[in-house]
Amino acid sequence: MRRLSRAGRDALTDLWLAGPATVMMIVLIFVPVAIVALLSFTDYQFGARSFRFVGLENYTTLFTDPIGRRAVTNTLLYVAVVIPFSMGLALLVAMALHEMATWSRMLSNVLRAAYFLPVAATLVAMALAWQMLLHPSIGLFNAVLSHLGFPRQDLLSDRGLVLYTLAAIGIWQTIGYNMVLFLAGLAAIPRHLYEAAEVDGADRPWERFWTVTWPMLGPTTLFVAVITATQSFRVFETVATLTDGGPAFASETLVYALYREGFVYFKAGYASAITMVFFAFVLALTLLQFRILERRVHYK
Amino acid sequence: MSTRLLVRRAVSTTFVLLGAAIVLLPFVWMLSVSLKPADEIFTREIAFLPTRFEWSNYVEAFTAVDLTRYLMNGVVVCVGILVFQILLAVPCAYALTQRRFRARTLVFGMVLAGLLVPYHVTAIPIFLGLAQLRLLDTYTALILPFVASVFGMFLFRQFFAQIPSDLFEAARVDGLSETAIVWRIAFPLAWPAATAFAVFSVTAHWNDLFWPLIATSDRALATPPRGIVYFNDQESGSDVGPLMAAAAVVTAPLVIGFLLAQRAFTQGLAAGGLKG
Amino acid sequence: MMALREVTRRFGETAVLHGISLEVAEGSFTSLLGPSGCGKSTTLRIMAGLDRPTTGRVLMDGRDVAELTPAERNVAMVFQSYALYPHLTVAQNIALPLAMRRMSRLERLPGLDRLLPSARAKRADQARRVASIAEMLGIEDLLQRKPGQLSGGQKQRVAVGRALVRDPSIFLLDEPLSNLDATLRVQMRAELAALHRRTEKSFVYVTHDQVEAMSMSDRVAVVLGGRIAQVGAPRDLYERPENRAVAAFIGAQPINLLDVAFAPGESSGPFAALAPRTASTTPLPARATVGIRPEHLVPAPGGAVRARLEAVEYLGAEVLLHLRADDGQALRALAPGDYAPPAPGSEIALAFEPRHVHVFDATSGARLALGLERAAA
Missing domain, CATH: 1.10.3720.10 (MetI-like)
Structure with a gap:
């Protein structure tokens, strides 16, 4: 057998090491993205024998059809509610736990674990737990409400409230994650900055917050905001488990619409257009995130 | 330790404890309901915890x-x-x-x-x-x-x-x-x-x-x-x-x-x- | 025997090696000595097969080894960082090259190596070999530790043990002592030299430390700016530097390099009283650079060189004199420790032996076959 040259053997080795992953990456990510982009301009239906190009029709439908518009506006509203609350609460908790660690590291760690628990927990199962908690007749929430003399609320069937209820679950689920990021940011602030601020006369806690903590947390905050946004844009599990987008499309979101139009109604073309709109939102946010990261992480 | 610091710590500790309780509530409620016998679930007098543990739900x-x-x-x-x-x-x-x-x-x-x-x-x-x-x-x-x-x-x-x-x-x-x-x-x-x-x-x-x-x-x-x-x-x-x-x-x-x-x-x- | 023939190496636009030719004789201890960035490590990596020359050839026993991997060349290498595998014990670190060479793919599979009789026998054999190497290097007690738990000197020994274990054709050492403290460095120097005598293998030793190169090697190649400036025995480098750059690089005290004009009537400066002496008939250059080491320039009444004393550094065994000649060129001279220097500003006469003077071409820097002697009055 003829022996390959060293350069030839090296090339084969490179192919053997990086080839499989590259091929799978192309087949499973880049080709599908191209196909979905293409499909979004067609009227293709799963199982259909043919399709035709319809230009931007799917996109105009999405933005003119009341239901399609609901999906877009609901998602934006959901994100707009989750971001400030999840981040604000996470920051408060992180600062409290950061301070607590100076006098009781153990209690601080235990609470940290408690807040982080929803991040690791199976969201579908926890959504059902929330459903039980909020149940109009047998849920703890309404028992307490009626005990206090308020009328019972069916938070998951009320058109006006359902999206906020889902957002509340979303906030509950993301606080722990953001708290961990904020804690890391707080730990990175050098202690001597606080001492310097104190020397300079910033002796009230909120003064120190505005002179040191907030400016130093700036990059972290931006990073957390983008991550929370990209995660919230994908809201699906709670919708699929608890509301199916209802009642009357009051909790319809982009990913749920993509799922229903594509895989329940088999409108592949239309679902592809929804996908592309969803992708555009996430892409814009993630590119923003990379630009922030580039300033913090040094790529070799 | 100054009183002001103590008060501040008390307030922030209460805040995080309360928050943690809310965060953990769905977990506790899930476990509580899963361990309650049916008659304790479907009742007008809802109790936070089961009075007797019932494993039959798991079975x-x-x-x-x-x-x-x-x-x-x-x-x-x-x-x-x-x-x-x-x-x-x-x-x-x-x-x-x-x-x-x-x-x-x-x-x-x-x-x-x-x-x-x-x-x-x-x-x-x-x-x-x-x-x-x-x-x-x-x-x-x-x-x-x-x-x-x-x-x-x-x-x-x-x-x-x-x-x-x-x-x-x-x-x-x-x-x-x-x-x-x-x-x-x-x-x-x-x-x-x-x-x-x-x-x-x-x-x-x-x-x-x-x-x-x-x-x-x-x-x-x-x-x-x-x-x-x-x-x-x-x-x-x-x-x-x-x-x-x-x-x-x-x-x-x-x-x-x-x-x-x-x-x-x-x-x-x-x-x-x-x-x- | 390993040889490099006109090896060049470019990284993109930057040429790192400009035609290196070098023979490493069987059983010799050859050092590649040069400042950092001179290309000595690249040369070593090309010998190992870790890097490939852009042009030129690498020969082992007369055979071109361009197509052979490091393992196929059967070279052993000790890295500056020791490069011990942090997740393996010392014993496993030393045994790994053996296992890779002597066991089949099947026998190496974790788990199976305990079941296959052939693998068991080979493992036992390896364990014996590792133990004997460990004993030789005095690291028997460390075999079950991980590299993270070792001191610098111990890591160094393990790295040597890993190189030693499989009987390589040549040892390549890349600044192996530079991460050790001074005392340990002296001790390891002696140990490595002893190891070389015992194994009788060829060693190629890369270092920027001339004391290491001079004290351990039988041949030193001075690498400057990607070229071999001179190859020779340590004594040759010191006593007969081939060019100005080598003369400037070698020596504990920097050599004095002075511009001298030879044309009659123009001679001035510290060597004004001296004239060139030549055996050949080649015409004398008008100007040259004269090199003389401080330790060869000693105060002596009636010395031929005269200069003014500017400052004195007392070093214990010696006294370093900073001088300035009347044409403004600086000079350094070493006097014995008991020398009592005169007051700064005084003029001193200094003497030297003619064989300690090196004359270099003023432009090319190449050594000239010239001596200096006191001009006939």
């Missing part, structure tokens, strides 16, 4: 639906995905840092670009492809779409880039083939990255509902979240106890894992935020 959960099967499917799918992800990502990441080949920049560019694509985006074409190959409703359909983890490649690449190349050159001098270097030297060294990645991958796929909902309609292939959605759909209002028991069982592995290995979990899931 019911395992008999009414095939919970064992769902859990097993979850294990098969998560392990299958993780094994293939590592088999593909580790050699590729090694090649990206320790080998010089012409397509290197291009491949790394693809990895970075791949990070921008949420898996929801590829769902329709991959569904089409699997349908063409008649692979829907198989384990393959649940595993195959996730085997190329760009996040894994990125994570391992960043890790390998920090290892001095002396170590790999020493291995070459010692007679190790490149494949042997990947699995005998690079991979064991990347153990911290590997655990972080494993936590991220397993949590993501154990908890995922979107893809199992699309790729399978056969109940025998349901993963845990898919399984409890089936359970929830068929539940007519009387099975609340068993439903909560099933939810608790499904949540338990990751929650217990998290409590036992908090560091690894926090790091793994925090790192996951890098992924778009």
Whole structure:
């Protein structure tokens, strides 16, 4: 057998090491993205024998059809509610736990674990737990409400409230994650900055917050905001488990619409257009995130 | 210690304790309902905790639906995905840092670009492809779409880039083939990255509902979240106890894992935020 | 025997090696000595097969080894960072090259190695070999530790043990002592030299430390700016530097390099009283650079060189004198420790032996076959 040259053997080795992953990456990510982009301009239906190009029709439908518009506006509203609350609460908790660690590291760690628990927990199962908690007749929430003399609320069937209820679950689920990021940011602030601020006369806690903590947390905050946004844009599990987008499309979101139009109604073309709109939102946010990261992480 | 400081601490401690109580409430309520006998669930006088513990809900959960099967499917799918992800990502990441080949920049560019694509985006074409190959409703359909983890490649690449190349050159001098270097030297060294990645991958796929909902309609292939959605759909209002028991069982592995290995979990899931 | 023939190496636009030719004789201890960035490590990596020359050839026993991997060349290498595998014990670190060479793929599989009789026998044999190497290096007690638990000197020994274990054809050492403290460095120097005598293998030793190179090697190649400036025995480098750059690089005290004009009537400066002496008939250059080491320039009444004393550094065994000649050129001279220097500003006469004077071409820097002697009055 003829022996390959060293350069030839090296090339084969490179192919053997990086080839499989590259091929799978192309087949499973880049080709599908191209196909979905293409499909979004067609009227293709799963199982259909043919399709035709319809230009931007799917996109105009999405933005003119009341239901399609609901999906877009609901998602934006959901994100707009989750971001400030999840981040604000996470920051408060992180600062409290950061301070607590100076006098009781153990209690601080235990609470940290408690807040982080929803991040690791199976969201579908926890959504059902929330459903039980909020149940109009047998849920703890309404028992307490009626005990206090308020009328019972069916938070998951009320058109006006359902999206906020889902957002509340979303906030509950993301606080722990953001708290961990904020804690890391707080730990990175050098202690001597606080001492310097104190020397300079910033002796009230909120003064120190505005002179040191907030400016130093700036990059972290931006990073957390983008991550929370990209995660919230994908809201699906709670919708699929608890509301199916209802009642009357009051909790319809982009990913749920993509799922229903594509895989329940088999409108592949239309679902592809929804996908592309969803992708555009996430892409814009993630590119923003990379630009922030580039300033913090040094790529070799 | 000044009084002002004490008051401040008291206020902030009360705040975080109260918050933690709210955060934990769904977990406690889930366990509470799952342990309550039916008559304590369906009552006007709702109690926070059961007065007597009833294990029958758990027995019911395992008999009414095939919970064992769902859990097993979850294990098969998560392990299958993780094994293939590592088999593909580790050699590729090694090649990206320790080998010089012409397509290197291009491949790394693809990895970075791949990070921008949420898996929801590829769902329709991959569904089409699997349908063409008649692979829907198989384990393959649940595993195959996730085997190329760009996040894994990125994570391992960043890790390998920090290892001095002396170590790999020493291995070459010692007679190790490149494949042997990947699995005998690079991979064991990347153990911290590997655990972080494993936590991220397993949590993501154990908890995922979107893809199992699309790729399978056969109940025998349901993963845990898919399984409890089936359970929830068929539940007519009387099975609340068993439903909560099933939810608790499904949540338990990751929650217990998290409590036992908090560091690894926090790091793994925090790192996951890098992924778009 | 290993040889490099006109080896060049470019990284993109930057040329790192400009035609290196070098023979490493069987059983010799050859050092590649040069400042950092001179290309000596690249040369070593090319010998190892870890890097490939852009042009030129690498020969082992007369055979071109361009197509052979490091393992196929059977070279052993000790790295500056030691490059021990952090996840393996010392014993496993030393045994790894053996396992990779002597066991089949099947026998190496984790788990199976305990079951296959052939693998068991080979493992036992390896363990014996590792033990004997460990004993030789005095690291028997460390075999079960991980590299993270070792001191610098211990890591160094393990790295040597890993190189030693499989009987390589040549040892390549890349600054192996530079991460050790001074005392340990002296001790390891002696140990490495002893190891070389015992194994009778060829050693190629890369270092920027001339004391290491001079004290251990039988041949030193001075690498400057990607070229070999001179190859020779340590004594040759010191006593007969081939050019100005080598003369400037070698020596504990920097050599005095002075511009001298030879044309009659133009001579000035510290060597004004001296004239060139030549055996050949080649015409004398008008100008040259004269090199003389401080330790060869001693105060002596009636010495031919005269200069003004500017400052004195007392070093214990010696006294370093900073001087300035009347044409403004600086000079250094070493006097014995008991020398009582006169007050700064005084003029001193200094003497030297003619064989200690090196004359270099003023432009090319090449050594000229010239001496200096006191001009006939």
